[in-house]
Amino acid sequence: MTAAVIPSPRRxxxxxxxAVGASAAARIAERGIEVVLISAAAAGSTPVSRASFAWVNAHGKRPEQYRRLNEDGRRVHAERSDAHDTxxxxxxxxxxxxxxxPDDGWVDTSAFLAAQLADLRAAGGMLRDGIAADSLDHVRELLGPVDLILVAAGAGTAALLRTVTPCPRLATSAGDDGFLARIDVDEHPLDRIRSLAGLQVRPDGPGRIAVQxxxxxAExxxxxxxxxxxxxxxxLRAEIEGALGWRIPEDAGVRVDHAIRPHAADGLPCIGRVTQDVYVALTHSGITLAPLLAELIARDLQGDPDPRLAAFRP
Ligand SMILES: Cc1cc2nc3c(=O)[nH]c(=O)nc-3n(C[C@H](O)[C@H](O)[C@H](O)COP(=O)(O)OP(=O)(O)OC[C@H]3O[C@@H](n4cnc5c(N)ncnc54)[C@H](O)[C@@H]3O)c2cc1C
Structure with missing residues (x-):
């Protein structure tokens, strides 16, 4: 028996x-498919994108297929960012x-999201933000007929898919809470990301560092x-000063954002169809992986599956 061919979706x-949904929406729209991107959070930033350390890397990532996916993600970031206006x-x-x-780096998540949304608009895609969908039926009610719903709702993914699939990997989409501190310091000696025994510090544009x-x-x-x-x-101040040996001015401005890390129950990417007309894109390391996954998802939807996704199906 031959597998049924699923027609390429048109809407x-x-x-x-x-990061995941905005970049996937842009790449899908660029393939001539009509795309409507909806989002509870105001577009351009999410609690997770604000709290993310946004280090593009493949360190300590297991198994090997996941490590390689992250390495490929880093390469796609560098190529796409270099070629983009933003x-x-x-x-x-x-x-x-x-x-x-030397190949690692960090992502300005606001710039990344702005670039994806600009690409989406340039390709004719639509954005409707400030809309929290209660269910996938709600999405259909809001948008009218669609051939496929791509759920890239981060930690909100499992709730939207609960009645759609019994897949144990999608029993949860919420991991640990984490935080990012941004510290305004006119001068600092950081020219790269540094990781020292659980303390991670990087530049965050002129006059600012970001720390987790x-x-x-854990405390x-x-x-x-x-x-x-x-x-x-x-x-945190004591930890930074102790680890790096420099003093942070008393009056330095500090901002702290926190968010839950979205990921599937087993911590690995979960990418693919859960039913004929529902597709999931849920992953940790979503900053590192977003531009690569977006390309692979857009191809997948048009019947061109990439072998790198095989290990990460729902
Ligand atoms: C503290 C911390 C540090 C991190 N460090 C790194 C790192 O160094 N490197 C790295 O690669 N990754 C890191 N990550 C992970 C990375 O930030 C995330 O994997 C990535 O940002 C997730 O993107 P996303 O698009 O899946 O989810 P989100 O950014 O959470 O976006 C989900 C979107 O879905 C919308 N949504 C949810 N539910 C609904 C609904 N019912 N209806 C409508 N819209 C809905 C939300 O409004 C939002 O727009 C870190 C994360 C955290 C929290």
Missing amino acids: IAVVGAG EWFARTGAEIDGVQY SLGIE LRRTGATASVGTVWPA
Whole structure:
């Protein structure tokens, strides 16, 4: 028996305008498919994109297919960012416990999302933000007939798919809460990403650094506290000054964002059809992977599956 051929969709709803959904919507629209992107969060930024350390890397990623996917993601970031009017990838290199990784870098997530949304509009796609869908039927009611719904709703993905698929990998889409502190410092010695025993620090544009501490995150989880300037800053300042040996001015401005890390139950990407007309795109390391996955998803929907997705199907 031959497998049924699924016709290429002509009209698609993409739910979720984070890194994954916005870039997939743009690449799909560029292939001539009518796309409507809807999103609860105002487009251009999401709580997760604001809290993300946004390090584009493949360190410690297992299994091997996942590590390679992240390496390919890093290459696609560099190529696409270089070629775009809006550059988003800063290839600063990274230093982990003294070892250099020159190809790593970080993403300005606002610039990245702005570039994807501009590409979507240029390709004729539509954006409707400020709309929280209660269900996929709600999406259909809002948008009228669509051939396929691509669910890229980050931590909200499992709730939207609960009645659609029993897939155990999609039993949850919410991982640990994490935070990012942005610190305004006129002068600092950081020219690359640095990772030292759970403290990760990088430049964040002129006059600002971005920091995350896995140790402080774990302590917040233990005590049940939420990351904020009040709960994080005194310990974080001491950790940065101790690890890097430089003093942060007393009056430095500090902002703390926190968000849940979206991912599937097993922590690996979950990319593909869950039914004939519903497709899921859920992953951790979504900043590193978004531009690559967007290309692979757009091809997949037109019957050109990439072997790199085979290990990550729902
Ligand atoms: C603290 C932290 C540090 C991180 N560090 C890194 C890192 O260094 N490198 C890296 O590659 N990745 C990192 N990540 C992960 C990365 O940031 C995420 O994987 C990526 O941003 C997720 O993008 P997304 O589009 O899947 O989800 P989101 O950005 O959460 O977007 C989901 C979208 O779906 C919408 N939505 C949800 N539910 C609904 C609904 N019912 N109806 C309508 N819209 C809905 C939301 O409004 C939003 O627009 C980190 C994440 C965190 C939290």
